[in-house]
Amino acid sequence: MATTTITSTPDAEFSLTAKTKRIGEKMIVAWLFLAAALAVLITIGIVVALILPTIDFFREVPFDRFFSMEPWAPLFATPTYGVVHIVAGTAAIVIYSSVIALPAGLASAIYMSEYAGPRTRKVLQPLLEILEGIPTVVYGIFALFFVAPLLKDNWPTWIPGKLGEEPGFQFVLAAGLVLGVMIIPTVASVAYDSMNAVPRALREAAYGLGSTRMQVATKVIVPSALSGITASFVLGLSRAVGETMVVLMAAGAMANISLWPNDPILTMTAFIGRTATGDVSTGTTAYYTVFAVGALLFLITLTVNLIAIALVRRFREVYE
Amino acid sequence: MSKTSGRTRIAVEATRSSTIRLDRVGIDIKGELFRAVLLFSIMLGLVMLATLLIFVAIRGSDRLDLNLFTQMPSSINTDTSGFLPAIVGTTYVMLGTLVTIVPLGVSAAIYLEEYADRDKWYNRVIEVNIQNLAAVPSIVFGILGLAFIVRGPLSLGFVAFAGSLTLAMMVLPTVIISSREAIRGVPPTLRDASLGLGATKWQTTWRQVLPLSVPGILTGTILAMSRAIGETAPLLLVGATTFVRFLPESAFEGAYSAIPVQIYQWAVRPQDEFRVLAAAGALVLVALLLTMNSVAIWLRARYARQL
Numbered sequence: 001m002a003t004t005t006i007t008s009t010p011d012a013e014f015s016l017t018a019k020t021k022r023i024g025e026k027m028i029v030a031w032l033f034l035a036a037a038l039a040v041l042i043t044i045g046i047v048v049a050l051i052l053p054t055i056d057f058f059r060e061v062p063f064d065r066f067f068s069m070e071p072w073a074p075l076f077a078t079p080t081y082g083v084v085h086i087v088a089g090t091a092a093i094v095i096y097s098s099v100i101a102l103p104a105g106l107a108s109a110i111y112m113s114e115y116a117g118p119r120t121r122k123v124l125q126p127l128l129e130i131l132e133g134i135p136t137v138v139y140g141i142f143a144l145f146f147v148a149p150l151l152k153d154n155w156p157t158w159i160p161g162k163l164g165e166e167p168g169f170q171f172v173l174a175a176g177l178v179l180g181v182m183i184i185p186t187v188a189s190v191a192y193d194s195m196n197a198v199p200r201a202l203r204e205a206a207y208g209l210g211s212t213r214m215q216v217a218t219k220v221i222v223p224s225a226l227s228g229i230t231a232s233f234v235l236g237l238s239r240a241v242g243e244t245m246v247v248l249m250a251a252g253a254m255a256n257i258s259l260w261p262n263d264p265i266l267t268m269t270a271f272i273g274r275t276a277t278g279d280v281s282t283g284t285t286a287y288y289t290v291f292a293v294g295a296l297l298f299l300i301t302l303t304v305n306l307i308a309i310a311l312v313r314r315f316r317e318v319y320e
Numbered sequence: 321m322s323k324t325s326g327r328t329r330i331a332v333e334a335t336r337s338s339t340i341r342l343d344r345v346g347i348d349i350k351g352e353l354f355r356a357v358l359l360f361s362i363m364l365g366l367v368m369l370a371t372l373l374i375f376v377a378i379r380g381s382d383r384l385d386l387n388l389f390t391q392m393p394s395s396i397n398t399d400t401s402g403f404l405p406a407i408v409g410t411t412y413v414m415l416g417t418l419v420t421i422v423p424l425g426v427s428a429a430i431y432l433e434e435y436a437d438r439d440k441w442y443n444r445v446i447e448v449n450i451q452n453l454a455a456v457p458s459i460v461f462g463i464l465g466l467a468f469i470v471r472g473p474l475s476l477g478f479v480a481f482a483g484s485l486t487l488a489m490m491v492l493p494t495v496i497i498s499s500r501e502a503i504r505g506v507p508p509t510l511r512d513a514s515l516g517l518g519a520t521k522w523q524t525t526w527r528q529v530l531p532l533s534v535p536g537i538l539t540g541t542i543l544a545m546s547r548a549i550g551e552t553a554p555l556l557l558v559g560a561t562t563f564v565r566f567l568p569e570s571a572f573e574g575a576y577s578a579i580p581v582q583i584y585q586w587a588v589r590p591q592d593e594f595r596v597l598a599a600a601g602a603l604v605l606v607a608l609l610l611t612m613n614s615v616a617i618w619l620r621a622r623y624a625r626q627l
Contacts, residue, residue: 025522029435035427036436039449039496042489046460049467100364105360115355124362126617131369133613135550137580138602141587142372145379145595183363204328214351217346240456244553249587269459269553276462276557282471292465298456305455 050298053291060285066292070211072255072266074289075275082287083296085255089172089265090300091248092258094240097183098174103234104180105187105227106222112188113195114217132185139182140249148174148250155262167262168253173301176261179246194228195221227312237300244269269296327460359541376606380599388600391583398593403601405567406444408581410549411576412571414482417491417548418541424488425495425538425544426530433503434525454493462557468560476533478559480568480576486558487551491544502536503529535623542616546609552580579605 058066061081072085108128120278148167151174155166167173198221206220222229252264253274266274275290336572391402436443465486476482506529514524555578564606568576579601586598 022520025520028522029431030430032427032435034625035424036446036496038424038428039441039453039492042453042464042492043449045468046456046464049464049472050460053467104361104364107358107489108365111355111358111362115358117433125364126613127366127369129617130610130613131365133546133550133609134372135548135552135580135602135605135609136367137584137587138376141583141598141602142375144587145599146371146375149512154580181365181368184361188362188365199325201325201328201566204325204332208328208332212348212351214348214354217354230560238457239321242459244457244459245584248553249584269457272459273462273553273556291463291467294460300462301455301457301460302452305452 003106031035035177038059038314050291050295053288054295055098056205057285057292058099058194061292072271077283082179082255083293085257086266086268086271086293089251089255090241090267090269091244092172092265093176093179093251093267094259095259095266096172097180098233100177100180101183101187101240105184105232105236106191108184108188109232110217110221111194112192114221123298128185128188131182132189134182135176135250136182137247138241139178140245143174143246144170147178147205151177157206162260162276163262165262168264170250170264170317171262172258172265173261175247175249175251178250179240179243180191182243182246183236185238186239190232190235191225194225194232197228198224204254231308232312238304238308238312241304242269242301244273248273250283268293272297294305335618340401344487361505374605376603377624379596380601380603383596383600384603388604395478398591401597403579403582403604406568406577406601409479409576410578412480412568412576413483413487413547413555414549416481416571417487419543420488421483421492421495422541422543425541426490426499427498428492429503430495430525430530433500434521434529441626450493451498453489454497458490459553459557461486462554464489465554465558467502467508476572478575479572481571482558483555483576483578486554486578490554491548491552493538494544494547495540498540499512499533499537502533502540505536506532535619539616539619542612544620546612549612550605550609552578554580556584560588591599 002167009266041272066081066083068082069084070080070082072082073080112124116124148169148171154168155164157164173289202220202224202289203216206216211219247267251267251270253270254264255266255271256263258265271293272290275286281287387400388402389407390404391400392404393406394401430444432447436446438444465482468474469479469482469485474482474485476485508529511533514528515521519527519605559575568574582599583601583605586594586601589595
């Protein structure tokens, strides 16, 4: 052993450490870090931008008035601030659009992952992407000029009572319908990704036991991909909550607590958009109202997203 | 594919071709019905897409002429009224967005992929924040732009660049996420080789990793820009709302408009001529977007499996 000496040379000339300090390189890394940290700054910016004016708002309008059942008319000569009315409007839009978007998005995802061949999928996927990429203002035009008149002209007026009343030019069903179809690709793509991640062996085992394609889809794939499907649903919901242009153009401008499909409603986003296009001067209560509603909107979408994250963590399936 | 799945496949093939299969000859009504429902669901979206395209094309075709691109908007001469200020405004806004998101997005992606230690809490905070930003409603970015960029600390006023920055914040996550994917796609052996030859980490990143991720970054940028160009709601809050009958002086001064905002303004007017104008504008916007999207899809398909 003594003969095979490994000469370790701590004081040798050869070293892997850099000869210069490479200050330039360190500065580059600092810049890269700053760029990445910008995302945090933007989030802080959002919170600050919303909170400060919201505090000003609540200094003028007491908390319990904002959350009371009084009408929503912040821009009137004698303003009232019952935010429940526009929260209800948002809820109505979310309900109508998710009745369409959630099942149709899930079904589209199942079709793409379990039924469509590779060639069909190659055609369907870009088409869904296009559907997702159409500007919301174009969807707004479509809802206002095509879907709403079509529904209005063919409204089942023979139904007695409120449901049979012919709607006006803007009503919740027209906006909800278009918004629902608009959200299908969002739900479908996330759900499809999670179905795609289900190991092939699981499908093959089910087929090997004699399952039909439908049984594989509904009893193997959907339960295994449940976390992703839940996430896709929540994502779809939060898009419906936050969407502005379609509801601004096609849902109306009346702050209503109503679930009737033929009623006009006002959502939180539509209120913000509508007020912003009017003449609102800085410092007035009306100006602060925009921020208060924005803060509430941000809080709601944040909660929805946190629920999504928690759900995903709870249902996550781990494959080897 | 693992070995197990190969064996399973053989078993499946065997089962399918065996006599057991003969028991199920006949039409599986429930299964076929299920397939029909699925097909109907996916067709719902596609049929609406087709209807929308046809509707906009028919409705807007009357006004799809040169005046649409060369004339100022006008309330009186609706036959020759056009989108010129909106087109110029959109160009300014988009250029501003582009020069903001590319360096910032790519830098952030490089940091997160090449330098960040994922166990450090601050890096996790950054990652979570980027994910969250992607889910914030667009109109909230408008509020942020109004409070911070138009007024407040930056005080740019209602100018095109304020619109650019607002949209940039909104689409930044898209650029970061797609750039990260592109950077991750570069084989590690390439980095090792470069480092082994004595290049520094930054030299490796700049000369080897980045050039190879350009197609992916480009695809992500086009997608982000195509999202930004069609976005209306945040711009309503940061000033692209006024009825502009002149061209913006530059990106930093003067009122501006943007194509989607102009479309919105025409659409909510009661007269039919304006609605036709709005549809014509929508047609132009959709055509522009389809072009951008197809370039992105083509790029992705072309470079997807070349590494």
